[in-house]
Amino acid sequence: MVEVYSTNVNNQKQADFLLDQLGMRFPAYKINFDLEDCDNILRVESDLETIEVFQVIDLLNSLGFIAQVLPDILQSPKQSVPKNLSTT
Template identity: 50%
Template sequence: MVEVFKTDVKDQRQAKRLIDQIHELFSDYTANFDLEDCDKILRIKSASGNVETCFVITILRDFGFHAEVLPDDDLACA
């Protein structure tokens, strides 16, 4: 399962810190940021099932960032 989040993370140092925290808490997740995207995308893939979206959003909020799940449809790009 892959989940994509829109965030307000701005630099690579912040992104690395968040990825390290996510990987520490969820060993079956693979996380990465696309900070070049206008939505500062956080992409998380779970090897064992669903991504705990509320918990991921809480982690980012605890570090002072905003995150929201991006819709799964292509209408947002129209």
């Protein structure tokens, strides 16, 4: 299972601090930041069936940061619609 969060984490020092805190609280999770993304992504991965979404958000909030789950948006490829060539 994977959850992706938008955050207000601005730099690697903040990310490293939060990775330490998150790692202590959730040792079974694989956690990383992508600060190059415009949403300053926090990615949490777990081999377990669920991720404690609200606890992750609460921990960041308690440390002065904001995190919001990014919704899964699946975009289907555009289907080409054949033109009706028959005019009769």
